[in-house]
Amino acid sequence: MRPVILDSTLREGQLYKIFSREVNMQIAVQLAEINIPRIELTVDYPPRTTHEDIACIVDALSPYDVEVVMHGRAYQRDVEAMSKYDIEGCALYLAPTDIHREYKLGGISYEEAVRRMAESIELAKSFGFKYIRATVEDASRFYLEGPAGIEKLERLIDFLGDVGASLVSVPDTAGMLSPTQAKDFVSKIKQKCKTPIACHFHNDYGYASANTVEAVAEGADEAHVCILGIGDRNGIADLYEVVAGLEDLYNIDTGVKREAISKLYEKFSKLTGIRPYFSHPLSKEARTVRAGVHQSMVVKMPKGYVPEKKLIYDFNGSLMFEATPYLSHKIVEKLLSKYGVKDDEAKKITEILASSASSKGRRLLPSEVREILVNAGIPVKMEEISSLFGAESAYILIRLKPQFPASKIISELITWDDVESIDEVYGDVDMIIKAKVLPSDDNVVSRLKKAFSGVVEDVKVLITD
Numbered sequence: 433m434r435p436v437i438l439d440s441t442l443r444e445g446q447l448y449k450i451f452s453r454e455v456n457m458q459i460a461v462q463l464a465e466i467n468i469p470r471i472e473l474t475v476d477y478p479p480r481t482t483h484e485d486i487a488c489i490v491d492a493l494s495p496y497d498v499e500v501v502m503h504g505r506a507y508q509r510d511v512e513a514m515s516k517y518d519i520e521g522c523a524l525y526l527a528p529t530d531i532h533r534e535y536k537l538g539g540i541s542y543e544e545a546v547r548r549m550a551e552s553i554e555l556a557k558s559f560g561f562k563y564i565r566a567t568v569e570d571a572s573r574f575y576l577e578g579p580a581g582i583e584k585l586e587r588l589i590d591f592l593g594d595v596g597a598s599l600v601s602v603p604d605t606a607g608m609l610s611p612t613q614a615k616d617f618v619s620k621i622k623q624k625c626k627t628p629i630a631c632h633f634h635n636d637y638g639y640a641s642a643n644t645v646e647a648v649a650e651g652a653d654e655a656h657v658c659i660l661g662i663g664d665r666n667g668i669a670d671l672y673e674v675v676a677g678l679e680d681l682y683n684i685d686t687g688v689k690r691e692a693i694s695k696l697y698e699k700f701s702k703l704t705g706i707r708p709y710f711s712h713p714l715s716k717e718a719r720t721v722r723a724g725v726h727q728s729m730v731v732k733m734p735k736g737y738v739p740e741k742k743l744i745y746d747f748n749g750s751l752m753f754e755a756t757p758y759l760s761h762k763i764v765e766k767l768l769s770k771y772g773v774k775d776d777e778a779k780k781i782t783e784i785l786a787s788s789a790s791s792k793g794r795r796l797l798p799s800e801v802r803e804i805l806v807n808a809g810i811p812v813k814m815e816e817i818s819s820l821f822g823a824e825s826a827y828i829l830i831r832l833k834p835q836f837p838a839s840k841i842i843s844e845l846i847t848w849d850d851v852e853s854i855d856e857v858y859g860d861v862d863m864i865i866k867a868k869v870l871p872s873d874d875n876v877v878s879r880l881k882k883a884f885s886g887v888v889e890d891v892k893v894l895i896t897d
Contacts, residue, residue, distance in 0.1 A: 435678070436654045437686050438470040438630070439463050439671060441700075442489060443503050444656070444663035446474065448706075453485060454839070455703050457492040459659075462699055464496035466692040470563075470654070472523065475504035475513045483516065490517055499563060506552035506566070511559070521563025523601070524552045528588070529570040546588065550595045557596045565630060565654075566592040571602035572609050575617045582617075586624045593627030599653055600627050604643065607636025607665075614643035618650040630654035635666045641673035648674075649682055659700050660708060672697065672714055680741045694746045702846040705855040707866075713742070720752045720822075727753055727760035752822045755796040757786045767820055771810050781808060794897050798824050798871075814871030823850070823868035828877060829892040830863040836887045838863050844883065850876045861892075869895070 441463070442456055451459065463471055471493065476483050486502075493500055501521040504510030514522045527536065528545035537545065549566055556564045574585035589600045602621065609617060614633065621629055631647035631654070633640040644655050661670035672693050678684040697714050701707050708715040721730050721737065729736045734743055734751055743749055753763050761782040765774060773781065785804055789796045796804075798814065798821045805812045832838060838856050841863070845851050850868045857864055867876040877893055 433653070434685055434687055435648045435652060436469050437671075437675060437688055438472055438501065438654050438656050439468045439658065440472040440503075440632075440656050440668070441658045441662065441671075443472040443474045444668055445658045447664040448662040448667065449704065451704060452839075453488050454843075456485075456489050458703055459700065460489050460492050461496075462696050463659075464493055464498045466689040466696055467687055468498065469687060470499045470501055470521070472501045472503050472656075475502050475510050487517065490519060494518075501563060501565065506549045508552070508555060511552055511555045514556075514561075515559040520561070521565065521598075522556050522561050523565040523567055524549065524556065525567035525569050525601075526552075527569035527605070529573045531573070532570050546591070549592060553592065553596045562598075564596060564598050565601055566597035566599075567601040567603065567630075567632070568592075569603060570605040572604035572617060573606070575613070575620075576608060582620055586621060589621065589625045589627050589629065593625075597627065599630050601630035601632055601654075601656075603632035604634055604640075607634035607640065609633065609639065609643055610637070611639055611642040611646050614639070615646040615650050618647040618652050622651040628653035630656060632656040632668060634663070634668055635661060638666075640667065640669040641677065644669035644674050645677045645682070648678055648684065659697065660706060660712070662706065670712075672712075676713070676742075676745075680739065691745045698852075699846065701853050702851060705853050707853055714746060716752075719747045719750075720754060722754050722756055722758060724758045724760035728762040731760075731762045731766050753820050755785050755789055755801050755821060757790040759786045759789070763820060767816060768805070768810060768812065771812065773810065781805070781810075784808070797895065797897060798822065799895075818871055823870045825852075825896050826867055826869045826877075827894045827896060828865040828867060828880065829861040829890075829894070830865065830880075830888055831860065831890040832862045833887050833889055841884055841887070845880075848876065848879070861890075869893075 441459060460471060473486055473489055476486050490500055499521055500519040501523050502514045502517060502519055503523040504514060506524040506526040526545055526549050528542055533540050533545055553564055553566055568588060571585055574581040592600050629652055631644055631652040633643040640661060648655050655674055657669045657671040657674050658667060659671050661667040675686050675688045675690060675693060678686055679690045694714055710717045721727050726737050730751055759782055761779045764782045765778040788804060798817045801821060802812060802814055802817050842854050845854055850870055852866045855864045869875050881891060
């Protein structure tokens with residue numbers, strides 16, 4: 433049976449960064465367009481958040497074949513608030529573990545916690561929700577207590593299922609499980625319980641995605657993820673890492689458009705300013721080969737160092753290189769073969785480039801590579817260099833005319849392929865754009881000045897390595 437991927441970027445992810453209504457709607461639509469089957473939102477909490485804040489996202493998703501699930505406490509107020517939306521499901525959470533009952537829930541008994549969960553499920557049933565998820569917050573702590581704890585949890589899961597829960601979520605709320613433990617945790621539950629379960633793993637030790645993949649492989653019915661794994665503290669499982677891991681490594685079909693996730697992440701970064709960290713599988717660094725011996729192999733056979741499915745789905749078959757002290761002469765030979773440069777001459781030029789990078793203490797910028805080659809009498813074009821070493825990156829600082837809303841520019845800029853991220857800031861400038869400055873007269877800087885000439889007062893460009 434296919435596991436269901438539930439994306440919680442617009443619920444769990446909002447604990448990391450609050451997005452505007454417009455951004456929330458765009459994220460929701462992008463998730464729906466890559467076939468995420470369930471999308472989770474947080475119920476409104478007036479006056480902190482309003483019905484309109486959430487309703488606009490529900491409306492944006494209405495044309496799509498996606499289940500909208502609303503998350504809230506296992507309390508009457510939250511269930512009644514959820515019933516006012518045209519949605520398929522609700523998710524009701526409460527923590528029945530000793531530590532949470534004592535320090536968060538005012539010292540209520542275990543029996544009282546279970547009663548509250550059951551009553552909220554009964555209320556949700558009366559409103560006709562098709563999907564009712566009971567979340568046993570901090571569930572992994574029962575497992576860590578040993579056999580008695582896991583047996584107690586197993587009884588609770590099936591009790592909640594009998595009351596009317598469609599499935600029961602068993603989160604690792606404090607992020608305490610290793611992948612081996614997560615696998616054993618889910619395996620034990622699936623062996624004993626008839627009620628479907630959902631897995632929601634936090635990333636306190638960096639294992640959230642691995643734990644989720646292991647849980648699904650052991651039969652978890654629903655897996656919770658966020659774009660870039662964002663969420664409370666250091667987040668939960670990452671959408672890409674879970675879906676790509678299941679599809680590519682375990683041959684488990686998730687129904688999500690695997691080939692579209694990379695583009696989703698690009699759009700998300702532009703909308704939110706949240707960029708993939710350097711070790712993320714979709715970061716710029718992930719497609720950049722630096723070691724000389726690796727470069728010499730990748731020129732001939734890229735999948736010798738990079739998984740073939742990542743090359744196909746994520747990197748469009750191409751990788752980037754850097755001109756560092758470790759540069760391979762095979763890269764230089766590939767770049768300059770049309771100019772008749774081969775073997776020994778390529779090695780000599782490589783030594784010059786590598787020595788220059790060593791003296792600067794950093795990689796050479798594409799423009800610096802070209803300058804060295806032109807000085808050596810090779811009229812190489814900037815476009816040729818960019819094809820191997822990438823375009824130069826720049827921070828573009830923009831000051832707008834007073835009172836002009838930056839959002840009007842952002843909605844246009846996020847559609848530009850060479851724009852990587854946009855941040856609204858306060859001070860001497862109003863926006864900072866990170867972009868690739870391509871070698872053409874129609875690069876991002878010239879287009880920006882032309883497109884927004886009436887509202888941009890000043891533009892500064894800072895090239896970065």
